[in-house]
Amino acid sequence: MCHTEVKALKEASKHAALACSVCHEKTKEHLANPGPDTRPVTKLDPAVCGSCHKNQYSSFFDVHYPEGGARKEKGTPVGRSPMQDKLLAPYGFTFEHNEPRGHAYMVIDQFAVDRFQGGRYQFKGGWKNYAKNGKTWDVLEDKGESYKLTESAMAGNPTCIQCKTSDLVLKWKYLGEKGGKWDRTSKVTEVVKDVHNPVGCIECHDPHGAKPRVIRDALIAAIDKDPAKNIFAKNGKTDLKVVSFRDGFRKIGVMEQTDSRLMCAQCHVEYNCGPGSQWSNGAKVGFNDIRTNHFPLQNALQLLQHYKDLDFFDFKHAVTGARLIKLQHPEAETYAGSVHDKAGVQCHQCHMPKLKGKDGKMFSTHGVVKPINMVKESCVTCHPGDSVAKKKYEIQTIQNYVKGKMRKAEYWLGQLIDTYKLAQVTGVAPSVLDQARAKHEEAHVLWEYWTAENSDGFHNPDLARESLTKSIAASKAGVKILNDAMLAAKQENKK
Amino acid sequence: MCHTEVKALKEASKHAALACSVCHEKTKEHLANPGPDTRPVTKLDPAVCGSCHKNQYSSFFDVHYPEGGARKEKGTPVGRSPMQDKLLAPYGFTFEHNEPRGHAYMVIDQFAVDRFQGGRYQFKGGWKNYAKNGKTWDVLEDKGESYKLTESAMAGNPTCIQCKTSDLVLKWKYLGEKGGKWDRTSKVTEVVKDVHNPVGCIECHDPHGAKPRVIRDALIAAIDKDPAKNIFAKNGKTDLKVVSFRDGFRKIGVMEQTDSRLMCAQCHVEYNCGPGSQWSNGAKVGFNDIRTNHFPLQNALQLLQHYKDLDFFDFKHAVTGARLIKLQHPEAETYAGSVHDKAGVQCHQCHMPKLKGKDGKMFSTHGVVKPINMVKESCVTCHPGDSVAKKKYEIQTIQNYVKGKMRKAEYWLGQLIDTYKLAQVTGVAPSVLDQARAKHEEAHVLWEYWTAENSDGFHNPDLARESLTKSIAASKAGVKILNDAMLAAKQENKK
């Protein structure tokens, strides 16, 4: 009775016995009179799945109030990126860039941040409802097109929302090409009206086949381009079967075995989701260009070359004019090849440990956790001889070390920027400034990657060290180029 | 038997039955031979009130040792004003500027700080007695006029002490004009000898009438100037009856109903208590001028214009020469018009919650608290459905957001100062420097207000956001003016 692709998925699945009407509305009308005009409406509310999968559902939405509150700006002395106002100027993230809250808030917090559309989406009732989650428009209100906060930015676009919600899955053609209700060039303030839920169950679980899956288009495209050698491949292949629906309107990737590295990589990667410019000629790259929905799947050491090959950069630095990459959250690329990855550990083992539900059953918590807050369940399961105190100590030791390198990388980037300005206004030759600017381009991505990655280096301390120290070395080289030129000019003047 | 004004107050009061001798010494002599030569001596020690009001008294002086110790310099990376050494140079507060201790220490800490009179007032016995409170000169010693610590300042004057003690109430003519034992021009090192107690019961409670009252002269003057529209007025009037004693030597303001917004505003406001200069002509303004004892009762957005109208500024910045305002603790102006103010909440409901005393009676604690340390008693009373963890989370969320903006405002003020210096030494035209300096004057007060205000924005998050982002915008404008001029000069040179 169903479509071929769906039928194939549903056969022999745990969900085989469920009637279509459990997840689809208007099935009766459709069956009575099949055709596009009576197409059933898919229920996208995670509560539909939650009616059976109670523990998973409630753990996703339950809030554990963290010590320290929310809306922690990264650009403060104790934040992850104390010098971002200098180092990222004039990029939108300098207007507000917070440490993240839990998944239940991923849409809300994205819309309400000061850098998103001038701050027009505000919490209903103001600050007192800041702890609320649920349907987007129950929590937020639209202050309207003319509302613009001082010192806000106009960021946000249809592509970046693909990593925040599953609601658009049926309205967004593969890679955001034209043809669906929404595409990459749609007006973001229209698209947001259609977003009611954060990324939900169907992002990772095929509702028909009950198999593990991925639906994020740019991830599927990146793996499909090189199934043998991408960061998830083992023994020359990736456990991901790409299934195409409706003549390629939509593709999904189905796994044989759960691989949370892939599931989480739908969002926890560096991806390009905004307009930019070309290295080759400086030309603008707009949303009509497929490069505005792109997953590199490359790590900190590889990204600059990757983006040069792609002929794309995000923005120019306010002082040096360096062509810079703004990183998203590249956890998957960082984790790839790490000690834990090589040992076969996947994301969910640390971040979704098994807990006992109210019904007494063990379940994988979907309130994705920081392992340091749940060491017994997350770490000690695999390291049974160790105490919680010892594991915390080890985690924090790695993070302290990496933070030390981050602060040094920031100091030297700051020195490079300040020295550039001094060199520029005291008349150092443009050819010398060009050399220093190239060092800035090199040093930047090797550093900024680690302020976007959410583990403070724990996912891969060796990669963090290599990347950050190479950033420091590049910045120092840039500073030296400028200082040498200024002192040489001084000597010249004396003669 | 008493003076007319006092009689009027005392009639029908709860204190009506108390003999004058409870609070006044030498009443017998005075009654036997009335006249100024036998004038009774008022007992100013709060212990006199405390003999009946035991819970209130003991809660004021009991110390709860806070985690983290005292003498926390604000000018550190984790303090409230990490960049103050650059941003406030060369003002006295850069020599030492601490996060406050409790009210019992308000006199002691003011006298012992490194910026007060060269540091000549030190704790008896040194650091080991730093937790002691009580009578000023039991705790502190005067090291003498010739004692001067390296890197200390000579701040302190008779007016600023009016917000630290009630001891001078009978010796200080209204607004500090000449005529009392002490006036605005008195030598501060003489005045301090007469200060034995912190602000006491009589500051807020009329001892004769047992009515709520205020005695701080500049507050009374500010309200008296505009009783219909000041920040405390409701429905076009302020519940404050001004009573004049001894032919205007002294005025007090008596309320019908307790309004802690007024009581606390005797000190918790921006006030001018030091010498300065005039915008109009740069002329010095000394203590003989009434503007050195002045309450604006205006908020962050209004203050620059207010002080321009008053023709007064505090100091010039060390680098830019900008004419700057040094803020005191403007809690009352910040709170005015906030969500909580509009809901009718007064200061004491959050900061002096009801506790059970040793005698089993409920009383309003006079050990004025940070609500975040007493959420159950302070917040949950009015928000009964909420958990302590949730309220803490909400408070910290607001504070984190505002701190983020403060750090940004500081970054951009710092950029403006550094860029000014660079522009100045590389020869940018004075007219351009003037424009940038004006931006500094604008940006400064919009920021510094929030380092002086003690709630990290919680008292009024919307005002905090507006003020701080306007500061950022002004600083950025100043930086742009200077950068444009430097780069234009560079272009010019090339031709």
Add this chain to the structure above:
Amino acid sequence: MCHTEVKALKEASKHAALACSVCHEKTKEHLANPGPDTRPVTKLDPAVCGSCHKNQYSSFFDVHYPEGGARKEKGTPVGRSPMQDKLLAPYGFTFEHNEPRGHAYMVIDQFAVDRFQGGRYQFKGGWKNYAKNGKTWDVLEDKGESYKLTESAMAGNPTCIQCKTSDLVLKWKYLGEKGGKWDRTSKVTEVVKDVHNPVGCIECHDPHGAKPRVIRDALIAAIDKDPAKNIFAKNGKTDLKVVSFRDGFRKIGVMEQTDSRLMCAQCHVEYNCGPGSQWSNGAKVGFNDIRTNHFPLQNALQLLQHYKDLDFFDFKHAVTGARLIKLQHPEAETYAGSVHDKAGVQCHQCHMPKLKGKDGKMFSTHGVVKPINMVKESCVTCHPGDSVAKKKYEIQTIQNYVKGKMRKAEYWLGQLIDTYKLAQVTGVAPSVLDQARAKHEEAHVLWEYWTAENSDGFHNPDLARESLTKSIAASKAGVKILNDAMLAAKQENKK
């Protein structure tokens, strides 16, 4: 049967009854055929002493996992030296400079730090073994001569290791002169192979005489030079009898009474252990020069003059070229003359408080503690009326105050360095730069001392204040010299 010096020590000692073979191997062969070829081998493993002194031994090696982990870089906003990357450039400590772990890690952490020999000594098995201690080469591995981490330094030399281990006691001639297996000029990568244990029991306890003693050569030399007036002397003499072995190959200092001020001063002092240059003529000072193993025993206020008299400085600053001293951990010099020192309190009373062992006996813990983590045992023993909360409050109050001054000193040193650079490139005269550089030399040591000292000023708050504020004053004077010159040049140009 034993050597004269040893016999004298052993007579009437608690250890008199122990057979030589308890602590020495091959004694039988040596007795059968005495002579250098059959010289017994001394067992240097602290476990030998630990077989009797169980509590002391186990407390030394037991790890209490501190909250916050290890490898805390000092050069971060919350570390002890937030601006070190600017202020210490280009010195080796800028590559990695951590807050210390316990004594059990002193060798391991010294070898594994990024500034030591290019980072070639790494934890076996990587980060997961970071909590391990024990024999050096059970924990660490040598990655080989060609291994060099990016942004590491090549620090480390035979002298600096003398404060980390007692293992070399029989192979190192007095003061590291040539004649032993190792001397000051030995290749450090060879010496480290011979280091298996951290500083052990025999550093402070004479194994023959069971008397308190010291063996660190440069300490003995410094006291010997002036036994009447050094920082440990009381009533014109020091309780230290210097005993010479093997014709002066080795000297030890034996005390009548335990004086932990002396025992701890074997390492917890400022000492010179590296190459440098001469103030007089800039000539290099290498390891062949005895000044590379030198204890000044002078405090922050005295050290600059001391090193000028010694004609030695460590390095030149990257920007100003100022001749700077890099401080080690000058706890002994700081403590000398403090309130606690005058009261007769020694180091062990606060840092090695009495605890009850597993055997029920009280013993002085050899897991040397931060008193703030053990206030009851450390502070309250002598201050019995005080609560733990109060003592913590007092400690933190002093540390907060001193940290405030440290941050100010750093700000002003940074201003001096940045202003120097600006002055230099805008053409300020060399004679003016020289004056500013001299101020930098003065200001630096008065500050850096306190980032190396481990008490955040608690050991001697008055000395800390005087030193740090003098640093600030010197930096400000330097900035003023440069600013005045730049503004004067500007005026000159206008004419």
